[in-house]
Amino acid sequence: MEELLFIRFEVLPALLKGLVVSIKLIVPSAFFGLFIGIIIGALRVYGSTILKKAADTYVLIFRGFPLVVQLFIWYFGLPHIGIYLSPMVASIVGFSLCSSAYHSEYVRGAFLSVKTGQTMGAKALGFSKLQMIRFITLPQAFRRALPGCGNEIIYLIKYSSLAYMITCIELTGQGKIIASETFKYTEIFMIIGAIYLLLTTIASWILHRVENSLLLPGFEHYKA
Amino acid sequence: MAHRKTILRIEDMTKRYGSKTVLKNASLSLKEGELKILIGPSGGGKSTLLQCVNFLVKPDKGRIWLDGEEIIHSRKKELYAYRQKVGMIFQDFNLFDHLTALQNVQIALVKVKKKTKEQARTRAINELERVGLGDHIKKYPAQLSGGQKQRVSIARALAMDPKVMLLDEPTSALDPELISEVLDVIINLRLHGMTMIMSTHQIGFASELADELVFLEDGNILETGPPKKMLSDADCERTREFCSKITELYGNSF
Ligand SMILES: Nc1ncnc2c1ncn2[C@@H]1O[C@H](COP(=O)(O)OP(=O)(O)O)[C@@H](O)[C@H]1O
Ligand SMILES: [Mg+2]
Numbered sequence: 001m002e003e004l005l006f007i008r009f010e011v012l013p014a015l016l017k018g019l020v021v022s023i024k025l026i027v028p029s030a031f032f033g034l035f036i037g038i039i040i041g042a043l044r045v046y047g048s049t050i051l052k053k054a055a056d057t058y059v060l061i062f063r064g065f066p067l068v069v070q071l072f073i074w075y076f077g078l079p080h081i082g083i084y085l086s087p088m089v090a091s092i093v094g095f096s097l098c099s100s101a102y103h104s105e106y107v108r109g110a111f112l113s114v115k116t117g118q119t120m121g122a123k124a125l126g127f128s129k130l131q132m133i134r135f136i137t138l139p140q141a142f143r144r145a146l147p148g149c150g151n152e153i154i155y156l157i158k159y160s161s162l163a164y165m166i167t168c169i170e171l172t173g174q175g176k177i178i179a180s181e182t183f184k185y186t187e188i189f190m191i192i193g194a195i196y197l198l199l200t201t202i203a204s205w206i207l208h209r210v211e212n213s214l215l216l217p218g219f220e221h222y223k224a
Numbered sequence: 225m226a227h228r229k230t231i232l233r234i235e236d237m238t239k240r241y242g243s244k245t246v247l248k249n250a251s252l253s254l255k256e257g258e259l260k261i262l263i264g265p266s267g268g269g270k271s272t273l274l275q276c277v278n279f280l281v282k283p284d285k286g287r288i289w290l291d292g293e294e295i296i297h298s299r300k301k302e303l304y305a306y307r308q309k310v311g312m313i314f315q316d317f318n319l320f321d322h323l324t325a326l327q328n329v330q331i332a333l334v335k336v337k338k339k340t341k342e343q344a345r346t347r348a349i350n351e352l353e354r355v356g357l358g359d360h361i362k363k364y365p366a367q368l369s370g371g372q373k374q375r376v377s378i379a380r381a382l383a384m385d386p387k388v389m390l391l392d393e394p395t396s397a398l399d400p401e402l403i404s405e406v407l408d409v410i411i412n413l414r415l416h417g418m419t420m421i422m423s424t425h426q427i428g429f430a431s432e433l434a435d436e437l438v439f440l441e442d443g444n445i446l447e448t449g450p451p452k453k454m455l456s457d458a459d460c461e462r463t464r465e466f467c468s469k470i471t472e473l474y475g476n477s478f
Pocket of ligand 2: 272392
């Protein structure tokens with residue numbers, strides 16, 4: 001009984017505060033990550049030689065460096081050149097750039113899978129390259145990339161816990177603090193695990209809804 | 225015929241892939257309302273020639289005039305404007321898979337020609353009805369037969385009000401029983417005076433409708449002439465051989 005009261009009045013409010021921070025990290029990072037990922041993916045397929053190289057290098061770097069190192073650079077490194085980011089902003093920047101590199105892989109593959117005939121069809125009608133990407137290949141590539149990108153967003157939910165390494169106290173960070181104050185490591189981390197499970201479940205449900213709402217005849221087998 | 229004005233003129237078109245020249249100094253001109261049909265063996269350069277005409281393939285050499293104006297394809301704006309005036313029909317239809325038949329026809333009108341959604345819709349419906357697809361406008365490419373897809377692609381090209389149409393083996397990917405529904409649409413275009421270059425193996429169709437046949441082999445235009453002469457009494461030995469073989473294969477009727 002005492003245990004339950006403790007959890008109800010001490011642990012949960014703290015974790016709730018952490019959860020709010022986590023969501024504030026995850027949602028913008030997912031959004032910016034996907035957005036930048038689409039641009040990088042498009043550049044890797046349709047860019048000039050130089051832009052392609054640049055985009056490939058971008059992916060090499062942001063996929064290659066451990067995420068914690070990237071976060072350290074944004075938070076501890078940038079002040080050396082006079083740029084100060086809050087822990088929250090530094091985390092969002094780190095997560096967005098890293099996940100965009102992964103998104104761009106799925107997006108690139110999806111662009112390449114659009115039949116080349118359609119790009120000729122669009123060009124023959126007088127579409128500029130940008131119009132062709134925007135109105136013809138992107139809508140199709142997006143549908144095909146969605147299962148992979150969704151997967152990346154699920155990962156993001158879990159690796160968002162790394163933010164506490166740069167003092168952005170989100171769910172895992174809060175858990176660590178109260179756990180070390182109370183020594184109830186097992187209970188607290190069980191609860192945290194359950195909350196992440198809930199978050200990823202909700203995210204997959206939303207992603208499925210989006211996939212289904214974008215489903216078209218001829219695209220069925222891209223359904224996850 | 226002689227007094228009609230020239231719509232399209234192609235001069236000295238050359239295209240190389242690596243060390244292989246797939247099109248050599250091809251020259252061609254089209255008068256208003258004329259239909260020229262490219263014939264020749266597979267790999268002879270028909271698709272390359274047609275795709276050089278609207279610069280989907282960038283020729284290594286060669287000049288093009290539409291309505292007396294030379295097209296400089298390195299100027300992007302000019303290129304896009306030119307392509308709007310040159311309709312292209314592909315062997316594999318190349319419909320946009322994520323769009324309905326109606327949207328396939330509508331999209332370039334809205335995004336490229338900057339018409340309003342309403343204008344575009346009305347025009348698109350008209351064109352689809354004209355090719356006999358009034359009942360299928362809401363269907364996606366995956367829900368259409370090959371013949372229907374090709375007719376959508378023709379409607380899509382016509383909606384742009386092209387001055388010339390390029391048709392690259394428009395019936396080659398179709399099941400035999402679907403060929404005639406597409407050829408009927410092309411015949412109709414012909415009767416309405418559309419200026420066209422088309423490549424095809426449908427030699428019966430070609431001989432009845434074409435003003436001229438153009439024989440293309442190994443990237444060379446070997447001979448050009450009226451269908452009757454080309455099919456029965458060609459000057460060039462290779463033309464005669466090809467024509468007799470193709471007549472055997474594809475018959476004289478369509
Ligand atoms: N992108 C390409 N790269 C290399 N060779 C090509 C390419 N496109 C076409 N070719 C070659 O050019 C020649 C002409 O091809 P094509 O114009 O498609 O002929 P056709 O349409 O008459 O069958 C063929 O030998 C073909 O292999
Ligand atoms: Mg061909």
